[in-house]
Structures are given as structure tokens and as C-alpha cells.
Amino acid sequence: MRTFPSVPRSRTVLPTNRFPLRLGLLWAALITLALPLCAEDTGAAPEPATPVQELVFFTWADFIDPGVVADFEREYGVRVREVHFENDEVRDRVMAETGGAGFDLLLVDGTGVEAYRRRGWIAPIDAAAAPNLAHIAPRWLPAGAAGRAAAVPYVWGTLGIAYRRDLLGRELDSWMDLLRPEPDLAGRILMSSDSLDLVGMVLKALGHSMNSTDPQALAAARDLLLEQAPAVHRYGALAVDEGSELLGPDVVAGMTFNGDAAALMEHNTSVVYVVPREGGALWVDFLAVAAASEQKALATAFIDYLNRPEVAARNAQGIYYATPNRAAEALLPAAFRADPLVYPDADTLARCEPYRRLTPEAQRTRAQIVSQVVDGG
Secondary structure: OOOOOOOOOOOOEOOOOOOOOOOOHHHHHHHHHOOOOOOOOOOOOOOOOOOOEEEEEOOOOOOOHHHHHHHHHHHOOEEEEEEEOOOOHHHHHHHHHOOOOOOOOOEEOOOHHHHHOOOOEOOOOOOOHHHHHHOOOHHHOOOHHHHHHHOOEEEEEEEEEEEEEEHHOOOOOHHHHHHOOHHHOOOOOEEOOOOHHHHHHHHHHHOOOOOOOOOOHHHHHHHHHHHHHHHEEEEEOOOOOOOOHHHOOOOOEEEEEEHHHHHHOOOOOEEEEEEEOOOEEEEEEEEEEEEEOHHHHHHHHHHHHHHHHHHHHHHHHHOOOOOHHHHHHHHOOOOHHOOOOOOOHHHHHHHHHHHHHOOHHHHHHHHHHHHHHHHOO
């Protein structure tokens, strides 16, 4: 269908977990999704605008190739509007306060799929309307038949350290390089503010599982983070555009994901990414249809479109992440498929640990640690 012309995508960024997400402010942000385009004042009464069907996608920033989205808009005669969260915990709080109202398509981390399904926030996907899902490799599917019916693997990758070799003048290969930094790194480190990532990687640095709930291990992780805190420039996500702090003089190293590091390498070839010797995280992100959506058919069509082999291959190269789509992998350039930054070798993957869903009590404990470290609470 090509009924309506495509219009430029717009983006809204929701607050980070450093600030309270009060419901009034949240809905104020969501209201901006519906702001109309301003018509030029010509003195004549404007003609009524033809309504354009809109798909609202709640996702990370810079996590889909813009050209892929533009082609979908042209083919279906719709508009895709992205709303961005900084980390999974922000997304979870937004979903808890709204139930997903205002969103059509959700980007959900692997530990969230089952919880979202149980809470009724995501709807089963009509497999008959998405035949391209047959291309997904079984190893990346969520656990259980109900999870597989409700979420589709989108991309996968690792969590490690990105740093500037030119500014540092040496190699980094351990989380302890950040956690107990040399003087030249003091005040020039960026750390995640997500509790699963921040506490999890400190646990790995101390020889524990990133998913550990052992009180003594968590206390040791808290103490190490408090010791490190004066050396941290900022807690939060690392931007991947030309304005990223890692491309300037203020930040020399930080926690980030492999594809984000690869995007930064396009701006500066001195950026290096490493999965530390203690290990990193192995993650998979999923696409899900919001149960509150009135555009479920369109959201399903977008998921199916993203899994056309040629589209999935193009998108993977555009965002520098590995695709779980087997047919798409066959279309990737050999150099991309052989790039260990995007497709880690067996030794690197063996050091990486998948996320596990923690109990509410364990999540609260980690949130308290992050609050104490980041906000002084």
C-alpha cells in the first residue's frame, strides 16, 4: 500500500534513571508524540491534513538503520516515530506507569520478555502475518513456547570496554583498569547507570557471576564502586554520534556495547573495544508488539519487514550488530561476518555470560547500590 506520503521520522527521548519519572512528566513527554506539523501561514485557510497512520516504536537511540525505516515508511505509506529510553530500567518504569499505552512496538531485553508477557504488556505475534520469522536461528529464541510467540530476536552482542588508544597510550584488558584506575584515567571514565550492567560487571571483576545474589559478593561490589566513584566522569549511556564524549578529551574509557564502539570507530579509528579478560555480558534484544497498541497489524508488519533477509542484513551493517536471522547472515559481506567486533570468536563468547532475570528483592538490592554510588543515596 502506498496511500500516504512518507514524512520525516521524529524522536522523543525519555528521562534517564538519574531523574524521577513522575507520571505527569511522562505523559507530557508522550503527548509530544501527537504534535502536528506546523503549516506555513499563507493567509488562506489550510486544507485539512490527510491522516497518516503512525507506528510508535519504544527503543534505544541509534538502534535501527534510518534508511531501513524510511523504506518501510514509503512501502507502507506510514510514519514511524521513535521514543528512546537510556537503559532497560527506565523502559521498565515507563511500562509500569503506562502499561505500554502510547506505544505500538517495544524493544525488550532478554530478561524482560517473560515478565512483560506475564504482566500483559506484550501481545502474541500473529506468525501467519510474519512469515519471515522462519529465518530466525533457534538458539536466539526466548525460552518457552509462550515467550517465542510473544517476542522476536532483533540483534545480539556483548558488553565490554571502549577506550581511546591515542589518548591513553596503552592497552586495557581488565575491568579493574576502570575500577582501580591509574592516575591518567581519573575523572575520565564513563560507567553505565544500569544496575544489571554496572553491578554485574563489577561482580565479574571480583570473580563472581554477573547474576550473583550473594550478599557478601554484592557488598564487595558496592564497596569497589564507592572506591571508584571519584574517578568517574559520568554515569550513563555512551553516545555514539559525533558528539560522543569518547570522541573528545574528557572521556578516555567507558563501559559500552560492541556495536556502539564500532559506530564510534567510524568517527575515530583510535577507539578500541575489548571484552575484558574477566568476561563480559552476552545479550539479545527482542521486538514485541505492545498489548495496548491499536496498531498491532502494522507493528507485526514492521517486525516481518525487518526480518526480510535483505533488510535484516542491511540493518545489521547499519547499526554494527550481529543479526539472529540466518538467511540475512548469508547475505552479509565476508568482512562484516568475519569481524570479531561484531561476531566475537569462540574464546570471547566463552568469557561472556548471559543475563538472568533476578528476583524483585535482588533487583532492589542492586538499585540501592547504584543509588548509593551514583546519587550518594
